[in-house]
Each structure stands twice: as structure tokens, then as C-alpha cells.
Amino acid sequence: MNEKIAETIQKIEPVNFKLMEKAQEKLDNLTKPQGSLGKLEDFARRIVGISGTLSPAIKRKVIFVMAGDHGVAEEEVTFQMVYNFIRGGAGINVLARHMGAEILVVDMGVVKDFPLEESIIRKKIAYGTNNMAKGPAMSKDKAERAIIAGIEVFESELSKKGIDIIGLGEMGIANTTPSSAIVACLTESKVEEVTGRGTGIDEDQFKNKIRVIKQAIEVNHPDPEDGLDVLSKVGGFEIGGLAGCILAAASHQVPIVIDGFISCASALIAIKLAPLVKDYIFASHNSVEKGHKIALKYIGKIPMFDLGMRLGEGTGAALGISFIEAGVKILSQMASFADAGVDKNSR
């Protein structure tokens, strides 16, 4: 395996379970019945375990929106939508502003180039993947370069102003297709079980989608024990970039909030490469996309909410970050029974 990737993986430590117990003690002394803030308390406790401090603070929130095109699909719209991100008019722009997060848009493999004056992070591995129904979506080398690009984007931002939590977002027309293929391989599920209608296709297109995924798996024989092999054979550049982001964030003790089906597929790859990253990951929403539930169950994550969303872009992750931040503020800002002079036993 490439040295940079191996180094990053080696730096990932288990989360600090001992400190999580201390966090729970602190939570139990706040002016509320024990456990009455439910998952908000879980979020706070886990952030303590990840960050390694009993007084974590979430200041800089960054959503990495990675874009790439796919050999199996029409292509112009990814480019147009990424432009929309840059201009601030997309769903993820609105929701990130709403909860005070920054967005970093990364071109991992869009079929057209963005003019130099546009502010986008340029990590293009190629102009779209190859058609995975006919052969590997990308070479092993390109798969590694996609992961490395994700690591570099994260580390470059981290070195600038620090990062306290990241959200994952993506844009890539047809990228539920490689995601279904990845989830089918890694969870060893039937293609039909993990394939949905994406952002909207009819019955014929749906049947064709299943056929393409089955063919891609048959033609390429991805090895379910090898995350890199799966990424190269049936993945996408944006999916590889997100996997790199996850590895890098975990290696720097930064929590990761995944969005819907595609970012969850990238999480499966990252976990296959480095099982310890699992404890750094939070699932935000339950997307409409069918395979998402199976993928979440496979990695043992329960989503925070289900608003019937299926847009991607990081929109669910944005809302999820806000919940986690709420939990962390409970831990750091609520008065204890002693502070407030409230009788602990009667509360």
C-alpha cells in the first residue's frame, strides 16, 4: 500500500474510553435527571473520547463536498451543480450557512475543468471514471491517488485554522450506482437489496441500474476484504476522496459526520482499510436510499433523524453536526447541581 495512506492509518488510535466515563460522570452532575438528554449526552461523551479532552469545543466546522463523474452516466449536470455550490445557491450552501459551517468544494474528477478564477480545490484524478460495467472504474494507482487527495485536502485545511468536526458531502450524477456496488461487495448483500432509485429514475432505468451493478461486480471481481480493490473496481473519485478525508480526520482525532448513502459507502471503504475509524464516525440522517440502512447497520450506526431526505451534498451531515454541537454545549455550558444550588436527589 502507498506510504502516505499507510502512515495515516498507522496514526489512528482507539478513542479514549476512560475519558468517556469521566464525561458521563460530569454529565450526571448537570442540572437534569440522569440520562434525560438521551443521545445529546452520547454525542458529548463520544466527542470527548475522540478529541481526548473533557472540555471539547466545536468551533470550526467544515463540510467537504467532493465531486466526480462516472463512466456509467450522463455528465454535464455534475459540473453545473458544482458551479452552483461555488456560487452559494445549492441546498448544502443554505444548510451549512444555517448552522455555521464552512464548505470546501473539491473537484475529484468532474468531466469538465473549472475556470481558474473559480474557488474550488483542484484534485482531479481523471475526467470521470471508466465504465465499471466493462472493466475497473479506475486503476489501483488512481484509487490510491484519490484517497491521498482526500488526506491532503483535510490536512491542508487543518494546518490553516484547525478543524473541530467535519461533515462529508458529495456530488456526482449517478453515484448511487457505484455506492450500491460498493455496499453490495463489502456487506456481501444482494445487489437488489442495496439498490434504490437515487434522486429519481423510472422502472426501466431502475432495472438497468441493477443490471449494470451486477455486471460490474461480475466483470471485475472486487475483493470484499480489500477496500482499495473495491474502490478501484466499482468506486468513484469523490468516494475515494471522502474515504481519504475520513482516514485523515480520524488520524488527527477529528470527528466525522457522514451524510447519506454515498458518504456511507466511502465510510465502509475507510473502515475496511482501518477498522478503528468506526468510532470516529457519526451517522446523521437515514436517507431514503434503500442500501443506506443496510450499510449503516453493517457499521453499527444508528442515524440521528429521518427527514425523508435524499439530496446528498452533505445536507444531512450539516443538520447532524448541529445536533452534535448541541450535545457538546450541554457538557460544557450547563450548570451542575452544586453550581445551581439545586437538590440533586429530587431532580
Add this chain to the structure above:
Amino acid sequence: MNEKIAETIQKIEPVNFKLMEKAQEKLDNLTKPQGSLGKLEDFARRIVGISGTLSPAIKRKVIFVMAGDHGVAEEEVTFQMVYNFIRGGAGINVLARHMGAEILVVDMGVVKDFPLEESIIRKKIAYGTNNMAKGPAMSKDKAERAIIAGIEVFESELSKKGIDIIGLGEMGIANTTPSSAIVACLTESKVEEVTGRGTGIDEDQFKNKIRVIKQAIEVNHPDPEDGLDVLSKVGGFEIGGLAGCILAAASHQVPIVIDGFISCASALIAIKLAPLVKDYIFASHNSVEKGHKIALKYIGKIPMFDLGMRLGEGTGAALGISFIEAGVKILSQMASFADAGVDKNSR
């Protein structure tokens, strides 16, 4: 019925369904697949219907936290916790700050008086309710005065700086007991079906709680067709105040976000008094408290999320307001296909 209450009820109009259709048209032209933001789109559409404008904006968010004591319970802790609200150290203070809402704390019937220098809204109807297991919790007159107090608190704040959305919160040790009684009466459910363990009681206390509620209903015979009768016989001052807030908000076209079981019980009373308010109400979270699900189902509301919370105070409502605001911003800030130059048919 009291004139002020009758006047308020008369001012409540049906929401504007026609404008909601226009809102959906606008949503369908934004740069996303139709319907792909799920409930965020519902929230936006409903806010349009409630506010009567296609370009709603949520600027001032206010959470009314109403406190009262109950003749069936120990009492000092309500007072102490309200002090904690005033000092800014409670869970609701933290979450309201997190999402940019103001809190207004109202003494509706706490057993002790707050010193004059403390900033609390003083609407005390009495020093706690009577023991409902022995007779009415309050007189009809006091029930009306509690509702009127809620109307006045809302209208006084509205006249100062305007209000775009309200959340409901409460504090009153043992107030899940009257709430279970209210929900049992109004939904005509068995007491056992709508009674839970509140913020934490043991098996013996739980059996006693059920016994008290059954006795209160037997002794008082509240009329399930008369919200005011139910409030006076088995209610609470904070519950009446919240019901008044709901009526007032709806009469001024302001959306209402309920919290957990207690505020839902107040919503049942408000809806019984004025069925049209139902469409002005949003359910935020699914609380752990058992009767909450039954009460929500009865008023046809699906909660936005379930984080296993059971604190009350308005903590769930605070998070819920943030989701509604997200939906409204989607409507007002996202680019349309025409704005962004994105091909509508391929998205």
C-alpha cells in the same frame, strides 16, 4: 367563556392552503430533485401557509418556559430549577443559545415567590394547584386566568419586537401526572396507556402515580368535550398558560413548536378549545414519556426526531425550531434552476 379567550379563538383563521401550493411550486424549481429535501420542504410549505407569505423569514424565535407547582407533589425543586433558567444554566438555556432563540420564563404558579430583582414574567395564578386526587386542581376561574395569562404574555412580547416562531417549554415537578390525566381524558385512553415514569420514579411510585390519576378522574369527572373543564379539574397553571400561548400565537399567524409530553397535553387542550390551531402546531421530538406518542397520534402529528430525550423545559422544541428554520431558508435562499443555469430535466 371568558371574553378575552373567546375573542382570541375567533381571530384564528384556517392556514392558507392555496399559498402552500404556490410554495411547493417554488420548491420544485429549486436546484434539487423534486421532493428530495423531504420534511424540510414540508416545514417551509407549512410556514408559508401559517404566515400567509410566500417569502417567510424566521428572525425572532422565542421559547416560552412556563413554571408551576402541583398539589400532588414535592415542591422546592421547581423553584430552584426556575432560578437555574433565570441564571442561564439549564439545558434549555444552552440549547436556546445554540440555535439563537430567546427564552421567556413565566411564573404561572410556583409555590415560592421570586425576588423582585429577578427577571421573570410574573403571572402567578396561585401557589401551586390543589391536589387533584381530592377535588379540582383549580377553579374554572383560575383555569381561565391561566389561559388568559398565556395569551397576555405572548401578545405583550409580540407587540415589543414581533415574533416569527415560538417554542413551548415547562417546568413543574410532577407535571407528567396532570399531563397523563389530561391525555387520558381528551383521547379517551386508559390511564395505564398514557402514564410513564416522568424524569425517573421507581415501581412503587409509578403504581401510586397511576392510582392518583385514576382517582383524580373519578373524583372530578372532567368532561372530555370541554377543554377548560379538563384543565381546571386535572390540569396545571403552566399547562393552562401554554394553551393560552398556543391560542394567541395561532390568532396572530405565528407557528408553534411543541416540546414533549406536557406541552403536547397543553396542545390537546388548545385544540379542544379551537380545532383550527392544529395546523399551526409542529411536533419536535418523540419523548421517552409513554403517553406522548398517543397524544401526538391523536392530534395527527409526526415528530421530527427521536433522541431519547425526556427533560422537558423546551429542549426538544429548541432543536425542532432549528429544523423548521432550515426548511424556511431552503425556500428563501436556494437558487432555482433558472438562476443557476442547471438543466432541470437531468437533476
